[in-house]
Amino acid sequence: MTNRALIICNGEPPTRRLVRKLASHADLIVAADGGANAARLYGIRPHIIIGDLDSVSATTKRVFASSSILRVRRQDNTDLEKALDYLVSKSIKNVCIVGATGRRIDFTFGNLSVIWNYTSRMRITFVGDGWKAMPVESGKEVRAKVGTTVSLIPFGPCSGITLKGLRYPLTNATMKVGEIGVSNIVKRSPFSITVRRGNMLLFIMDRA
Amino acid sequence: MTNRALIICNGEPPTRRLVRKLASHADLIVAADGGANAARLYGIRPHIIIGDLDSVSATTKRVFASSSILRVRRQDNTDLEKALDYLVSKSIKNVCIVGATGRRIDFTFGNLSVIWNYTSRMRITFVGDGWKAMPVESGKEVRAKVGTTVSLIPFGPCSGITLKGLRYPLTNATMKVGEIGVSNIVKRSPFSITVRRGNMLLFIMDRA
Numbered sequence: 001m002t003n004r005a006l007i008i009c010n011g012e013p014p015t016r017r018l019v020r021k022l023a024s025h026a027d028l029i030v031a032a033d034g035g036a037n038a039a040r041l042y043g044i045r046p047h048i049i050i051g052d053l054d055s056v057s058a059t060t061k062r063v064f065a066s067s068s069i070l071r072v073r074r075q076d077n078t079d080l081e082k083a084l085d086y087l088v089s090k091s092i093k094n095v096c097i098v099g100a101t102g103r104r105i106d107f108t109f110g111n112l113s114v115i116w117n118y119t120s121r122m123r124i125t126f127v128g129d130g131w132k133a134m135p136v137e138s139g140k141e142v143r144a145k146v147g148t149t150v151s152l153i154p155f156g157p158c159s160g161i162t163l164k165g166l167r168y169p170l171t172n173a174t175m176k177v178g179e180i181g182v183s184n185i186v187k188r189s190p191f192s193i194t195v196r197r198g199n200m201l202l203f204i205m206d207r208a
Numbered sequence: 209m210t211n212r213a214l215i216i217c218n219g220e221p222p223t224r225r226l227v228r229k230l231a232s233h234a235d236l237i238v239a240a241d242g243g244a245n246a247a248r249l250y251g252i253r254p255h256i257i258i259g260d261l262d263s264v265s266a267t268t269k270r271v272f273a274s275s276s277i278l279r280v281r282r283q284d285n286t287d288l289e290k291a292l293d294y295l296v297s298k299s300i301k302n303v304c305i306v307g308a309t310g311r312r313i314d315f316t317f318g319n320l321s322v323i324w325n326y327t328s329r330m331r332i333t334f335v336g337d338g339w340k341a342m343p344v345e346s347g348k349e350v351r352a353k354v355g356t357t358v359s360l361i362p363f364g365p366c367s368g369i370t371l372k373g374l375r376y377p378l379t380n381a382t383m384k385v386g387e388i389g390v391s392n393i394v395k396r397s398p399f400s401i402t403v404r405r406g407n408m409l410l411f412i413m414d415r416a
Contacts, residue, residue, distance in 0.1 A: 075376075078390060101313055105339055106359035106390050106411035108309075108316070113361055116386030131313055151314035153321055156364025156385050168283075177364045177407050178324030182286055182314055199385050203314035 003027060004094045007083045008046065009111060010034030010055050012102025014129040016042045022096050022127060030086065033079040035099050036060045050086055051079040080111050084118050097126045116155065116199050130207030136200040141190040149205040152181035152193070160196025165189065175200075211235060212302045215291045216254065217319060218242030218263050220310025222337040224250045230304055230335060238294065241287040243307050244268045258294055259287040288319050292326050305334045324363065324407050338415030344408040349398040357413040360389035360401070368404025373397065383408075 006026035010033055013019055023029055023044045031039045033051025040060045048068040049056065052075075072082045080100065087095055100111040112133065115124050119135045126133040134140075136152075144150070150166065152175075159174040165188035168181070175181070175198075193202060214234035218241055221227055231237055231252045239247045241259025248268045256276040257264065260283075280290045288308065295303055308319040320341065323332050327343045334341040342348075344360075352358070358374065360383075367382040373396035376389070383389070383406075401410060 078388070101316075104413065105309055105316075105336060105341065106357075106361070106413060108313075109320070109361045109409070109411070110359060110388045110390045112317070113388050114386055128313060133313065149314075151318060153314070153317045178322055180286070180318045180321050182318045201317070203317070205312065205314055 003092060005030060005087050005090075005092045005096070007032055007080065007087075007095060007097045008035035008039050008044070009080055009083075009097060009099035010038075010103070011099045011107060011111070013038040013042070013099040014127065018127070018129060019098055020044060022098060026096065028087075028090070028092065030083045032083040032099075035079075036064060038099055040064065048086070050083045055079075078107070078110060078114060081114050081117075084114070084122075088118065088121055093122050095122050095124050097124065098128070100126050101128060112201060113155065119199075130205065132204045132206075134202055134204075136193050136195045136202050138196065139192065139194045140202070141192045142202070142204065143190045144186045144204055145206075146186050146189060148186040150184050150186060150191075151203040151205065152184070153201045153203070154179065155199040155201060158195050158198030158200050160194065161200070162194040163191070165191030211300060213238060213295050213298075213300045213304070215240055215288065215295075215303060215305045216243035216247050216252070217288055217291075217305060217307040218246075218311070219307045219315060219319070221246040221250070221307040222335065226335070226337060227306055228252060230306060234304065236295075236298070236300065238291045239272075240291040240307075243287075244272060246307055248272065256294070258291045263287075286315070286318055286322060289322050289325075292322070292330075296326065296329055301330050303330050303332050305332065306336070308334050309336060320409065321363065327407075338413065340412045340414075342410050342412075344401050344403045344410050346404065347400065347402045348410070349400045350410070350412065351398045352394045352412055353414075354394050354397060356394040358392050358394060358399075359411040359413065360392070361409045361411070362387065363407040363409060366403050366406030366408050368402065369408070370402040371399070373399030 005028040029046045031046035031049045034055025050070045101108040161173045163170040167185040213236040239254035239257045242263025258278045309316040369381045371378040375393040
């Protein structure tokens with residue numbers, strides 16, 4: 001059963017070593033448009049390339065001539081959304097995303113914003129060099145080395161926030177737009193985060 | 209009257225040329241903590257350095273020994289918030305921010321999130337190489353070259369969104385968390401954006 005997917009987006013990918021490791025754990029590798037160029041440079045053959053294909057280089061197209069290509073010309077969603085829609089159609093439950101940040105700042109914010117349409121159907125983790133980001137779905141227990149820096153960024157108002165096992169704990173707190181919680185520290189692993197209402201993104205900074 | 213401030217944050221600063229140009233137009237230059245290191249490398253003397261000063265190098269401290277230093281040890285807000293609080297106390301109405309993005313991804317998201325506490329009191333623009341970002345305050349007319357890419361990222365639900373002068377216009381639309389509008393194109397300058405309710409960040413990508 002295919003259950004774990006890796007999406008390679010067209011931002012700045014993490015190191016070759018990290019992407020290859022994630023690819024080796026994935027049942028399905030999806031290149032979101034120009035992410036295929038990074039896959040080629042890293043020697044990773046995606047099972048499918050999805051997007052309007054305006055960012056895939058001629059060399060990449062030639063090298064991956066035998067990969068499936070799903071050309072979606074819709075202008076009203078992003079290449080990451082096209083890739084996630086495909087994974088929803090395949091009932092994939094665990095998705096790791098690399099290359100979602102860097103290069104264009106609007107795409108960085110856009111890529112980490114669009115996931116809220118998918119979080120009820122799949123578990124999503126963004127991975128970069130030295131960091132991970134994931135949406136907090138109601139309650140979450142997370143393993144991390146004691147001393148690790150974690151940050152919380154609300155996307156819209158959040159309430160019923162309880163943090164346990166962190167240096168600055170919270171109990172049933174609220175955060176509105178403009179309030180953030182950066183540079184909290186893991187005191188106990190697993191630590192736990194509960195958000196009863198709202199969309200909260202958790203960053204785990206392994207190398208902060 | 210001091211009316212225009214430049215804040216230099218501790219992320220990746222834009223080019224020396226751009227930061228020096230912005231500094232030359234500013235009445236007041238504030239280095240947010242480690243942003244002072246970038247100011248020194250660019251040959252810009254900040255009027256004041258604000259933060260808990262844990263990121264200012266020894267060399268920077270020595271070179272800027274004559275600059276004012278405001279050491280704020282509060283742990284519950286960021287260096288950018290400390291700098292913005294200072295500018296509020298000085299009734300500054302126009303603030304340009306550089307170095308807010310890059311390096312730590314949690315700070316990138318955090319820095320562009322905290323401004324919503326300040327937008328009723330000052331006009332804020334983030335500037336990077338080839339891009340600008342600014343909160344849309346109810347109605348906004350923006351001059352930009354025809355063909356420029358613009359993107360809209362809502363921070364929480366937004367309603368009453370009207371876009372005029374862009375390739376993909378909107379009339380009294382709503383966007384919820386997870387919906388974004390990347391890669392719209394300027395058809396007519398000035399174009400206009402109205403958001404009746406909610407927090408919307410506008411990105412102008414001069415080099416997309």
